[in-house]
Amino acid sequence: MSNIVEIRNLRVKAKTDSGRVVEIIKGVDLEIAKGEVVALIGESGSGKTTIALTLLGHTRSGCSIASGSVTVDGRDTVAMSEAERRRFRGTTVAYVPQSAAAAFNPSKTIMDQVVEVARIHDLMPAAVARQKAVELFRALVLPDPETIGARYPHQVSGGQLQRLAAAMALIGDPQVMVFDEPTTALDVTTQIEVLRAFKAVLRDRGMAGIYVSHDLAVVAQIADRIVVLKDGEVQEVGTTEAVVNHPSHDYTRALISAFHPQAKSSPPSDAAAPAAPILQVKSLMAGYGAMGQDGLPKYVVLKDVDLTLERGRSLGIIGESGSGKSTLARAIAGLLPPAAGQIEMNGKALAGGVRQRSKEELRRLQIVFQLADTALNPNKPVGAILARPLFFYHAMRGAARAAEVDRLLDMVRLPKALKYRLPSELSGGQKQRVNFARALAAKPDLILCDEITSALDTVVAAAVLELLDELQRELGLTYMFISHDLSTVEAICDRVAVMYEGAKVEEMPTSRMKSGAEHPYSRLLISSVPQLDTGWLDGLDDDPLLRSAMADRRAAERWAVARRQRS
């Protein structure tokens, strides 16, 4: 049983823009047997995607393979000519992209792109290829497989696109499938469906595969063996069972521990009288598009939401993408003036738009965004980014301001030297800490965190959450924490509100979240979070909880429909 894939002493070097050559893959050996799925685990920047791409003989711009061999189905891709590599890709090795939404060409129909591999390599006549694609759609449990091909990528949901990407990879009957973090960008509930489809397809065709991810739980469901990577070197290799249950390398241990966040230590004054409400949202209605006669915008996104936020506490807002949780944050911050309803801060009504609010009101309420890359001005050094709010709100200048910047950097556990660096030179975690420090600079009462950890690796996210928790206790800050990741909410929030299609379906203390959720949709959401044990996904099929959860989804949809008629 020779290996379908053998990587021997692979070294890849990359050129930084200063012309300095850095080795990003330092001698990696790896093999995949026929029909085996190997997972590559590690933080971003650990080189896992680069290794996976060498299977297709492709290196991203600026990188090149220094030495070593990557033999796939007996042929070394490193030694191949470009023409040979072109014939090789799509037929022997196929690639499933990380974000399918970006990997589909927006101006071509889905079917054209799925069958393209067949046309490029002239594997079969077009009609046969289309028929095969429809069968693949059915195998991947896609809704109305006959007609979905005719649609354009923007007319299909993220989860469906991910499965269509898998179909695109399978059309050429490859020997090896390369999965490049295919489910990271998806919501928890869609993630299950996609994983289940991938697992079934791999099992039926007995194909080998390499699964790149930073989420141990997801990988545990699908991989036979796990390879843990850090800074371009293999830290540990073992079967999924071995690695998950008794990890040997301390980095793997950190990965697993980050997976079980300690439940939030209940604040001392839990039992005391509830603190004065700092923020109240009363029957908020908001949306986009032209204002109708009924005073509501064309696309209503928030449907009379009521929320209260106590000082020093943090409220979690969870829900799938499209549930309106980000719109809620933007409405409160004043970026989207509400169509109806009231927002009150410290008892005083807040004006709808940012322009009409006083500087003091704006200072008290800060917002931190998800993608740190677009949240920091790429052309201003970190020191200048932090100095601006200090000057704007507190008119600090000169030495006092410089000292305050240093204090802020300490507060978020960043070295002072980062002051001179541009955001593009920091890692994801560091950028998000700067993002947060900028919010702290205003000495606010309330911070709106809009999915601030979902773009980070689990280990880095855990560290950031820990920091948030400490700062809340130290400075008595109040958080409104928006996320689609339940473990994050569990780690940091006192209470949690579940949102579905623009309405708040339920609110409860986080402690009762696991067991006490009443609303069908809340229960479905909570039960969809992948657990660390390998059998979890398979177990779902006949798990009573899940069957009821599936029933709940239909019930939740019926509930949402009823609501719409009523309003």
Next chain:
Amino acid sequence: MNAVVARLVVQRLGIMLISLLIVAFAVFFATEMLPGDVAQILLGQSATPQAVAALRTAMHLDQPAILRFVYWLGGLVSGDLGRSYANNMDVAALISGRLTNSLQLAGVTTLFSVPIALCLGITAAMFRGSLYDRIVSIVTVSVISIPEFMVATVAVLVFAVYLRWLPALSIADQVHGIGELLRIYAMPVITLSFVVSAQMIRMTRAAVIDTLNTPYVEMALLKGASRRRMVLSHALPNALGPIANAVALSLSYLLGGVIIVETIFNYPGVAKLMVDAVSTRDLPLIQSCAMIFCVCYLLLILIADVIAIISNPRLRNR
């Protein structure tokens, strides 16, 4: 699909009316500021005060200019462009012949320069960073840095005077066949293509390079697509929007800006008509020419935007 496009077209036509009004008033005040008026210019050196006054009454130019302008605007609504002051002929008749010439020249130049500019832009993007790419950009810049009248004169010297292959003048009326058409239009079209294509090449190259760096093009590569397929069927369709815009901007130059080519090749186009009109302070003619330039310019931009929407499904069927 056409709902989106229809709405855009209606909105743009509304805006075009506003722009036309702005241009009409701007041109009116501009012409009023110019020294002398039609009567003085026509009489030229022998413009003694009484002669000027007499001629002005004869051409009933004695009402205040603003009144005449308002009458002209009124006439415009009913499609009557008024009569030229200088030769009392109907402005529409005067313009129509020359407008067809201008559109003909602009059309031939477009057919000639746009495909070449796009090919150069796309191939330069395909092989970006290579020697070919560098040569194309150096040549583009050096071509546009040669003054237009120099390019035209060199072309005439070489092809008309020295080699006698092509006629030095482009008399648009004697065109009776394709062969004749090519001979007549060869040099003005080459000269204009020099000027117009530089902007298009640079913008096309930049647009295609942007789309080449996108994930879906890398996906095509990983599906085994060749470089040609990656550029033509994946990168290009998404770059059509910015390219169409660049082409529209460059072609808008072809109506109003070609005065030099029209003078050197003695080609009776609208640009030269506008120059004559300005020199004789022939207000209705100036206004009509300015209107035409404005309408063509806004139409070109509208077409570019419509192409951008049609080529992008996300905008096409929202």
Next chain:
Amino acid sequence: MSHKTVTNWTGRDDAMVEEAIRRGATRRDLLKLLMASGISVAAGGAIIGRATRAFADTPKSGGSMTAAGWSSSTADTLDPAKASLSTDYVRCCAFYNRLTFLGEDGNVAMELADKVETSDGKSWTVTLKPDVTFHDGKKLTPEDVVFSLNRLKDPATGSKVQAIAKQFASVKKVDAKTVEIVLEAPNADLPIILALHHFMIVADGTTDFSKGNGTGAFKCQTFEPGVRSVGVKNENYWKPQLPHLDSFEFIAISDDTARVNALLSGDIALAASINPRALRRLDNVGGVTVSKTTSGNYTDLNVRLDLSPGDKAGFVEGLKYLVNREVIQRSVMRDLAVIANDQPVSPNDRYYNKDLKPKAHDPEKAKHLFKKAGLLGQSIPIVASDAATASVDMATVVQQAGSEIGMPFEVKRVPSDGYWSKYWLKAPVHFGNINPRPTPDILFSLLYASDAPWNESQYKSERFDKMLLEARGMLDDTKRKAIYGDMQTMISDEAGTIIPVWISNVDALSSKLKGLKPNPLGGMMGYAFAEYVWLDS
């Protein structure tokens, strides 16, 4: 013409005519002189020698050709009264006829008129040629002549010669063949005036001139103002065997280089008014000949005597010494000019005062005069524009000479658009361009009389005005010549207009085009080439 009239003496008034009339010479002297002035060998180039004179070849009929003038615009017109540039004159000469015509040898020839007679220079009788028809078949009648001449006086027609036509007290039909013209005051030049392009005879009562309905050698087939015009042969033209061409097209190419290129590439057969700088190119090219005519046209530097700095004594005189006439003639005009003596009457005019010498170039004297005027070192702007031929280059020559003696002149180049209405006659120091006038009387009354409409330097002198009136009615030629001589000296010394050179006009034509003779009426054979030229393939 009756004995008492001045017949062998000719003069013309033509807004745009350049003309070379030798005075009192016999026909043979005249030809020799014309030849001499026509082909004065320039020091620099040998090309001028090649200016051929058309000999009496045998004309061939048939064929068509294209000729190119230098300027046209939407204001082109076929109404002779409104004609304002060379393009209009060519078309008028082809489609219409005049009562009299200036022949190639400079004498007044008869055209539509058989006889033009006067006894006292005040009332003139004109008898018409019989059986002459218009293009639309209408016979030529005295009513047409009366209508054509009277409309020139009416300001509503906007005619260019309204100032001159004022002299016609009355124009009346006498009988079926004759017309009587009575002048306000006696003027010996009437036969010359009637040969002007503006005095073409149009059909009685015509208002729409776009058809070009005249008695001329060509019928107007197409006329697009600012673009082109095509004339086809008038089969029943009253002059036998004329015109030779079947049809001729006239266009305008404003870019000098393009016009020469069009000739060299064979697109056109005749290119009018070639820029001196382009002559060297015609040198070594076969199949092209050059026709040069010295004319009365000049570009003058005018200094307003009533405004500063002109009002400072000595400034104008200093400027006259500063202007380097040789450099202007050699470098600026490339020898296509004759040095002038600061007065408007051209050397070809019989009243030209030969012994009035121009002021020699003397920078030191100029510097002394400027210092006396208290202006040395002051920056004085000189307004110049392309509207006045070569004025910008002349201005730079003056500025360069000034900078060498510490007089900083500043050349202000302004657009030709609206130059004549905004800067000419108005700026303290500016350039003008005067087209030749056939008689000293018209020149002086137009430019230098105290009430002259175009008194460029506001030169006012009663003595001058008295002499002008006296000379106008004077029939005794020698006394008239003496008065005009003195008047020229007065202008040269006292007026503020500096005329450095007389500008010559050069046309280039393909050697296949025959029959083009240099003509005193101006370039392109007095704009009447179409009627007389033929193509010798």
Next chain:
Amino acid sequence: MSSTVSSARGLGLRINIVGAIGAAIILFWVAVAILAPLIAPYPVGKIVAFDYFQPMSSSFWMGTDYLGRDMLSRIMMGARYTVGISLAGVTLACFLGVTLGMIAAVVGGWFDLILSRFLDAFNSIPSLLFGLVIVAGVGSSLTVLIVTLALIYAPGSYRFARALAVNVNAMDFVTVARVRGEGIVYMVREEIFPNIIGPVLADFGLRFVFIVLLLSGLSFLGLGVQPPQADWGALVRENLDGLSYGAPAVVFPSLAIASLTISVNMLIDNLPYRIRDRGE
């Protein structure tokens, strides 16, 4: 040229060969422009030779022009105008266009719509009529000339800059600034401008070429540089007759224009970039 990561404020500038050549040529012309009055062999207006369009000779390195004036000194003095006026013109045009474009992108709404449409309409008026009106209105001087050049090309750079600014305006860091309550001026100056400076400079390079040529067009109108001085474009135009026998008087100014415009674009395409050593 790198130094330790932690301390340096910004690292040294690194520029590649092509950019260096471009910069060298530009500096050469700027030096010529500044030193022209000192190093020009003959006064600009002086007619030094009888014969016009003379070939290159020891006394006249670049031959003589149509009047017989020394071409070398005219090109040197012309450099002052072409380099000076064009740079001033294009800088003013881009400054106006980019600032208005950024403000339109940030403010958006009615202001953006009306300004865009107005500048579109303005763009369609041919530059000739515009030039004539300016001369008629305010007469011609160097400042008027620069302002005219700028106004003719400002709408184009407005359109270009606005398109860039709209993309940057959609970024989160601009939203954060807006939520903080920052004014338009700060957002434009600090947040948007640094992020669009790259492409704006590239557009600056191309627009510089067009302005150099438009300058000669305007002098044809009488609006441009007053005689005896002349910018390079005017030099080419007035000596055009010499083209048929390859007179140096027309060849050298064209080469001068080409060298300047190409070097400007070479420099801008290969701008020096600050070295950022990205070791983690």
